[in-house]
Amino acid sequence: MTETDILEQSSGLSNYARPQIAILDFGSQYSHLIARRVRELNVYCELYSCQVSAEDLGKHELVAVILSGGPSSVYDEDAPHVSEGVWKLIAERNLPVLGICYGMQELAHVFGGTVASGLKHEYGKSIVERVEGCQSQIFDGMPSEFQMWMSHGDKLTKTPEGFSPVAGTDNAEFVAIENTEKRMWGLQFHPEVTHSPLGKNILENFCVKIAGAKQDWVMADYAKEFIEEVRKQVGDSHVIGAVSGGVDSTVAAVLMTQAIGDRFHAFMVDNGCLRKDEAKNCLKRMRDECHVNLRVVDASDRFLDKLAGVTEPEKKRKIIGTTFIDIFQEESAKIEEELGVKCEYLLQGTLYPDVIESISYKGPSVKILQETDAIVIEELYRSDHYQKIGQAFVVFLTCKTVGVMGDSRTYENVASVRCIETTDFMTADFYHMT
Structure with a gap:
C-alpha cells in the first residue's frame, strides 16, 4: 500500500471492476514504492502477497503483473515463489510480466535459467549499458547508457531458453532480459527508486506501451x-x-x-x-x-x-x-x-517507509536532544533550507568523541545532525548546505 491506503480491514475496500496492474510482493523494502511509481503514471495498481492464489488474483481485471524484489535467494529451500496456478493464469490471459531484482531471478528460476551468489555484491548507483543493436521496448526512448540503483547479492549467470539479454553492467552480464513471445521482461536493478533517474521511463514503457494500461486513475x-x-x-x-x-x-x-x-x-x-x-x-x-x-x-x-x-x-x-x-x-x-x-x-494509517527513531534513556539526554532538535529546525527555517530538505533530525549517540569547548579539550557524548535529500524516503543523499 502507498501512504494513502489507510484503512486495513480484512474485507478490504478493493474495487474488483477496475482494470489494474498486480504487483506481487516478495518482501522487498521497495515493493510499496513500485505501487507509488505506477500510480504516479495515473495507472491503477494493487499490491498482493507473492503467494496469492490464482483464485483470488483472478477476481481482478488484470492488465499486467510486476514481480517485486526481495531479500531471499531463489535457490533456497524456503524461498518464496509464485504458485503454478498464478503462472497458468498469466499464460491464459497473456499478461505481460516485469520482474524486478528478485522478480527477475524468479523469472529465470521458473523458466530454466541459473541464478547464483555473486562474488561481488552491488549496492548503490551503477551504470547500465544496453546491448548494442538491441531495440528492446522496455528501454524505448532511452540512451545507450544510464544510471540505475542496484541492491542485490545474487545474479543471473545463465538466461532461460527464449530469453535474451538486453542490458548489462561491468559487474553483471545480465541485468535486463526479455522474452517478447511470452511478454516477459526482467530487471536486476530498481527502476522504482528516485536514484534511478530514468526508472520512471522504464515503468511507463512497461505499464503503458507494453501492457496498454489506461492512464485514467487520479x-x-x-x-x-x-x-x-x-x-x-x-x-x-x-x-x-x-x-x-x-x-x-x-x-x-x-x-x-x-x-x-x-x-x-x-x-x-x-x-x-x-x-x-x-x-x-x-x-x-x-x-x-x-x-x-x-x-x-x-x-x-x-x-x-x-x-x-x-x-x-x-x-x-x-x-x-x-x-x-x-x-x-x-x-x-x-x-x-x-x-x-x-x-x-x-x-490505521499505513506509510511504508516508517522510521522508528532511536529513543534515549530517561534523564538529561532527552531534554538535550529535544532542545538541540528544536534549534536545528529553527536554524533550517531561518536559513531557508527547511523546504529543500527531505528529512532532518538529531540523534543523541551513545559513544563519546574528542572536541574543543571554551578552548579546552573535551571528551563527551555526540549529538549528530542528519539532513538528507529524498522524495520517497527509501533512498537518499546527504543534503549539501550552501
Whole structure:
C-alpha cells in the first residue's frame, strides 16, 4: 500500500471492476514504492502477497503483473515463489510480466535459467549499458547508457531458453532480459527508486506501451471513492484511531472524519520522546487545519520509566510497542465508556517507509536532544533550507568523541545532525548546505 491506503480491514475496500496492474510482493523494502511509481503514471495498481492464489488474483481485471524484489535467494529451500496456478493464469490471459531484482531471478528460476551468489555484491548507483543493436521496448526512448540503483547479492549467470539479454553492467552480464513471445521482461536493478533517474521511463514503457494500461486513475477520485466505501462499510458504527501527526495517520484521520464525522474518535499518545512541543503543535494543527477532534494522552513518564537504562534498539522497540498497546487499549476502553457504545472499527494509517527513531534513556539526554532538535529546525527555517530538505533530525549517540569547548579539550557524548535529500524516503543523499 502507498501512504494513502489507510484503512486495513480484512474485507478490504478493493474495487474488483477496475482494470489494474498486480504487483506481487516478495518482501522487498521497495515493493510499496513500485505501487507509488505506477500510480504516479495515473495507472491503477494493487499490491498482493507473492503467494496469492490464482483464485483470488483472478477476481481482478488484470492488465499486467510486476514481480517485486526481495531479500531471499531463489535457490533456497524456503524461498518464496509464485504458485503454478498464478503462472497458468498469466499464460491464459497473456499478461505481460516485469520482474524486478528478485522478480527477475524468479523469472529465470521458473523458466530454466541459473541464478547464483555473486562474488561481488552491488549496492548503490551503477551504470547500465544496453546491448548494442538491441531495440528492446522496455528501454524505448532511452540512451545507450544510464544510471540505475542496484541492491542485490545474487545474479543471473545463465538466461532461460527464449530469453535474451538486453542490458548489462561491468559487474553483471545480465541485468535486463526479455522474452517478447511470452511478454516477459526482467530487471536486476530498481527502476522504482528516485536514484534511478530514468526508472520512471522504464515503468511507463512497461505499464503503458507494453501492457496498454489506461492512464485514467487520479488520487482525488480515489479519495472520493474511499470515503463512500468507508461509509458503506462502517455504517452507523464508531471508529477509533491513534494519530501520531505524521503523513500516514493524519491523512487517515482527515478522510475518516470526512466520511463519518464525530463518530471517529482520534487520540495521540505522547511518549515523552517527541520533538519539543510536538504534541501541542499536532493538537493545534489537527483541530484548526484538519478539523479532526483529537485528544492527547500524556504517557511520557510511563514510557520513560520503562526505557530507563535500556540501550539495545530492539528491546526499545518491544518496550515502546508493548506500552503503546497497553495505553491504546486503556484509552479505547475509556472512550467507549464515555460514549456508551462499542467502537467496532480501528483506523490505521499505513506509510511504508516508517522510521522508528532511536529513543534515549530517561534523564538529561532527552531534554538535550529535544532542545538541540528544536534549534536545528529553527536554524533550517531561518536559513531557508527547511523546504529543500527531505528529512532532518538529531540523534543523541551513545559513544563519546574528542572536541574543543571554551578552548579546552573535551571528551563527551555526540549529538549528530542528519539532513538528507529524498522524495520517497527509501533512498537518499546527504543534503549539501550552501
